[in-house]
Amino acid sequence: MPSAPAPALQALHLALDALPPPAARQGAALGNWRWTVRQRLAAVRELLISGLPPVVIESPDSVEGDRVVLLRQRNTLLERLHALDPQILQSPHPDVVRRDLMRLLIDVDGYARRLESVRRPTPTGT
Numbered sequence: 001m002p003s004a005p006a007p008a009l010q011a012l013h014l015a016l017d018a019l020p021p022p023a024a025r026q027g028a029a030l031g032n033w034r035w036t037v038r039q040r041l042a043a044v045r046e047l048l049i050s051g052l053p054p055v056v057i058e059s060p061d062s063v064e065g066d067r068v069v070l071l072r073q074r075n076t077l078l079e080r081l082h083a084l085d086p087q088i089l090q091s092p093h094p095d096v097v098r099r100d101l102m103r104l105l106i107d108v109d110g111y112a113r114r115l116e117s118v119r120r121p122t123p124t125g126t
Contacts, residue, residue, distance in 0.1 A: 008040070008046075009112075012101070015036045015040040018033060018036070019033055019095070041084075048074055048108065070118065077104070077107060084100055084101060
C-alpha cells in the first residue's frame with residue numbers, strides 16, 4: 001500500500017483536530033464537526049473494505065499465517081470503526097469520541113504499514 005491510505009488518514013486526522021473549543025461546542029459548530037468527521041471516517045472505512053487489495057505475500061514462509069493475521073486485524077479495525085460511527089453523532093462527549101477515533105486512526109496507520117511491509121519483497125543476496 002504505497003501512498004493510498006495517506007490522504008484518507010490525513011483527512012480524518014485534520015477533521016479530528018478541528019474539534020471546536022469547549023466554549024464553542026454548541027449548535028452548528030459541533031454539528032459541522034460531527035458530520036465532517038463522519039464523512040472522513042467513511043473514507044477510512046472504504047479504504048479498509050475495498051481500498052486495500054487482497055494480500056499477496058512475496059515470501060513463501062507462513063503465507064497463510066500472515067494472511068490470517070492481517071485479515072483479523074482488518075476485521076477488528078472495521079468492528080471498532082462500526083462501533084464508533086454512531087457515537088460521532090450521538091455522544092454528548094465529543095472529546096471522548098475524538099480520543100477513541102485518534103486511537104483507531106493510529107491503529108489503521110499501523111495496519112497499513114504492516115500490510116506494506118508484508119507485501120514488500122525482501123531483498124535477496126548480500
